Amino acid sequence: MPAKSTDIHATEASRDISVSPTFPELVSAFARIGLMSFGGPAAQIALMHKICVEEKRWINEDRYLHALNYCMLLPGPEAQQLATYIGWLLHGVRGGIVAGLLFVLPGLAVILGLSTFYALYQDTGLVAGLFFGLKAAVLAIVVEAVIRIGRRALKTGFHRGLAAAAFVSLFFFSLPFPLVVLAAAAIGLAHARGAPSAPAEIVEEMVARPPFLRQFAALLFWVAVWLAPLPILWLFLPETALPEVQTFFSKMALVTFGGAYAVLAYVAQVAVDHYAWLKPGEMLDGLALAETTPGPLVLVLSYIGFLAGFRQSGALDPLVGGLLGGLLAAWATFIPSFIWIFAGAPYIERLRGNRLLGAALSAITAAVVGVILNLAVWFSLHVVFTRVEPVDLASLGPLTLSVPQPVWSSLDGQALFIAVVSAVMIFRFHLGVGKTLIAAGALGLAARFLL
Known part of the structure; x- marks a missing residue:
């Protein structure tokens, strides 16, 4: 006991x-x-x-x-x-x-092994063909996620409007993802406050109030565990990417509502454009890797951390830097889960059935549908077309209305074919993710070596 x-x-x-x-x-x-x-x-x-x-x-x-x-x-x-x-x-x-x-x-053990293989051999025809097929199949998987979550979350016109607003904010105005999520929560709370409460609604307290000092001590302990690697990294490995990996993914752990799908576009922008840890197409490869492993899809962040540590390893061996980067990304991402549960759950238990808490939850979930739809469109453009260029349409004060526009002559017919086959396997024949990815990987190899 x-x-x-x-x-x-x-x-x-x-x-x-x-x-x-x-x-x-x-x-x-x-x-x-x-x-x-x-x-x-x-x-x-x-x-x-x-x-x-x-x-x-x-x-x-x-x-x-x-x-x-x-x-x-x-x-x-x-x-x-x-x-x-x-x-x-x-x-x-x-x-x-x-x-x-x-x-x-x-899943972490598997993703680190696959990341090692990818970092060492991604330029070979075998690995290139395999991932060509996998990232085309990811399109169908992401679309399925939009439909699955949408059916559960978008039950009212209010929630459908939130999802649409989130999509427009991200796709057309490139607003920061955390801002969109926080705005959705605030709107959900405001909407709930203005709506009449059910007359029979009773909020039941399921547990006694937990001792404040003990819970506060638990909070401090887990925050200290979470941030413990940072001073060591800055003192002994400042020339590597590892301190920035820990810092960046610690920040992301606080705003990653909706899991890997919802946050990937934002991570891609920062990892590619700001830190130069990855090339644009490698983000798709990472998600395909994460889809093939057990565990949370957000393990894709360990793949990003691995490549960052591998390519900016300083005096460390690149493989050592890569493994440390992957482990640090996982540490920064998953340790906060223990913080939320051990320090916060005893208090949340007392709010079981609370109307306002449920309103914030449903609003965030609705916004996440729009976020994932944005990711699906972003993936589609970058997989099916080899060239995508942003086009500015208008300036609305501090905001710029822009649209990513594909270069139609760069259409990749093979990628489109594999994506369609994957969609048929998932939506028509209801095959699992594993079988779909195996078939797509085989098609990718065939496209590279036989066609």
Whole structure:
């Protein structure tokens, strides 16, 4: 049983726990989840539901959905946060640490291995052909994400309007992604305050108020753990990209609402244009890599960190710099998940059923649909056309209305064909991500070597 100090939630939350697992049972289950968590957050959330709610009956449906709603509101990978939340609920802090780490570590090991292979051999015909096919298939996967999340989030005209406004803000005006997300949350709260409350609505307090000093100490401890590498990097490796990798991805961890899809366009802009860690097309390769691995799709950030450390390694061996860069990107991205759960969840538990919190969540989710749609269009243009040029249409005060315009003579027929085949496999035959990517990779190899 977990220690008493970690069981703030245990007494009253126990009514939502049908069967209490032993700690080894928890470790075994989340090791299994970590190895099987392919297919993005929707598939990962469904997998945890199947194992923790349906098979093991560790928590009931209401408790699971409450945890999921909280994690959806947070920045960062919601599936990993959900794993941490469930582990915390069942076995306190040690359960949360183990569940959160086991959800990430298998995919992290794979992405670092693939990033090493990519950095060393990407210019060979074999790897170039493979990734040519994979990034064409990613188009269909991103479009499916837009449709899947849109069906769940856009249930009212208000939410559809938020999604459209988010898309216009990003695609036509290139507004910063964090600003769009924060604006959506504020609009959602304002809309909820102006709407009448349901007369029978009751906000139930599920747990007692947690001790403030203990929670504040937990917050300080996890923030210190999160930022601990920074002074070491600036002191001993200032000539490498590693300090900037830690700094940049620590900032991104605070604004990555919507996961990898939603934040990738913003990361691409900074990583390519500001830091010059990657070339534009390599962002697509990174997402294709992340799609082939278990764990959160935001592991693509470890691929970016690997290439940054590999190419700007200073006196370090490039492979050592790359591995450190990939690990630092993961550290900066995933440690905040423990902060949100261990320091914040006991308080959020008391807001179960709160109308305003739900309004902010639904507004952010609606805006994320527009963000992902922007990413889908951006991907489509850069995969199907080899040349895309921005065209300024008008100036509206401090904002510039511009549109990325493809050069039609640069249309890549092979990439378009693979993208269409991938879409048919996903939408018509409902094949999984793994089979689709294997077929697309094979088509990419064939296009490079046989055509």
